[in-house]
Amino acid sequence: MKADPAVQRRLLELADADAELARVTHQRRTLPELDEIAEAERTVRAKRDALVATETTLADLDREVKRQEKEIDAVRAREDRDRAMLAEGSVSAKQLTDLEHELATLQRRQTTLEDDLLELMERREAVELDNQHAAVELAKAEEALADAARRRDEALADLDTTQARRDAERRTLLPQVPEPLLGLYERVRSNKGIGAALLRARRCGACRLELDRSAISRISAAAADEVLTCEECGAILVRTGESGL
Template sequence: MNAEPAVQQRLLELAEVDAELNRIQHRRRAMPELAEIADAERSVRERKDAVVAAETRGADLDRDIQRLERDVDGVRARVQRDKGMLAGAGVSAKQASDLQHELDTLARRQSVLEDELLEVMEQREAVQTNLDAARTELAAGEQILADAAARRDAAAGDLDVAEAGRKRDREPLVAGLPADLLAVYERSRVRQGIGAALLRARRCGACRLELDTQEISHIRTAPPNEVLRHEECGVIMVRTSESGL
């Protein structure tokens, strides 16, 4: 394949633009905000789990409190009933004895229920404290995530602007190249990440390997318009006064 030396040298301009586009893509993938966001998202998930666990525990204790309060109310109602019957007229000695026995039993039952209710209410208060703290931590974690996402979006916006600018720079360079030369360049860029490189001081500018004597001899005798490719990496080598030939 042949192309005028000036045309080949335009490949170096194109390669520099493409190298900058590659660097932009690397910076996009390696933004520190991405790692921050991943950590923040993991933290938010854990804190949400903690909130849900506290809410679930609180709901369970609320049901226990309601059950115990119903039981206490039931016992108190029976106590009032029995006291009313005991104070009524026409109660035999046996009935009075039975009612008093039941009142004593109810008093013990009420004491047990009230102690249990107090204990559960204390547990519920502790759970609420934990829930409030978990919600505060979740809100803080969500703010950290939002801040990191905002920084990521700002950084990505800057990269978008830089990328768009370099793509605009690329268009006239591509438009001025022969189709067959551009096709070879693009294939090399896809495979190697670099389409063309300067041959400087007998070294390939892409892989940095020094060319052997046989290859240098071939390059010296090649016509200036011949498009040369490095045998090792396949990249188009562009000759200039810096090539050391």
């Protein structure tokens, strides 16, 4: 295949644009912020679960406290009724004995219920502190997630800018390369990753291998407009004054 040396040099610009576009694609997939966000999301879920757990426990304790308070109120109401009956003095001796026994039982029951209520309130206070701590920890986790997402978005915006610039360069370069040469370039790039490279100091710029004497002799003898490829990697070798021929 023949192509003007100046046209072949255009391939170096195209390869440079394609290399940076490939780097952009790779960086999009491997941004450190992506792993950071994934970890931050796991942390947020764990912290949110912890907060929900304390909220659920608080709700359960609140219900238990209300039940206990209602029971204490019921015992006090029964005690007040019994004492009112005693104060009236209209009960029989047997009823008096029964009321006194019931009052003693109610007092013991009230003491037990109040002790249980105190324990519940102490438990609730401890869980309330846990709940406040869990809320703070969730807020910190959400802030860390938001920060990582912001940095990811900034990095992606930079990559978008680079890609837009290189895409524009590529669109400008493509019409300057004849279809046969461009087709060869694209086939090599598709198979090997790099379509064209500079031959510098007898070394292929794509695979970085130094060409042997026979290859150098072949290249040196080739016409300036002959399209040559690296025997090792298949990349189109573009010759300039740096090639060392």
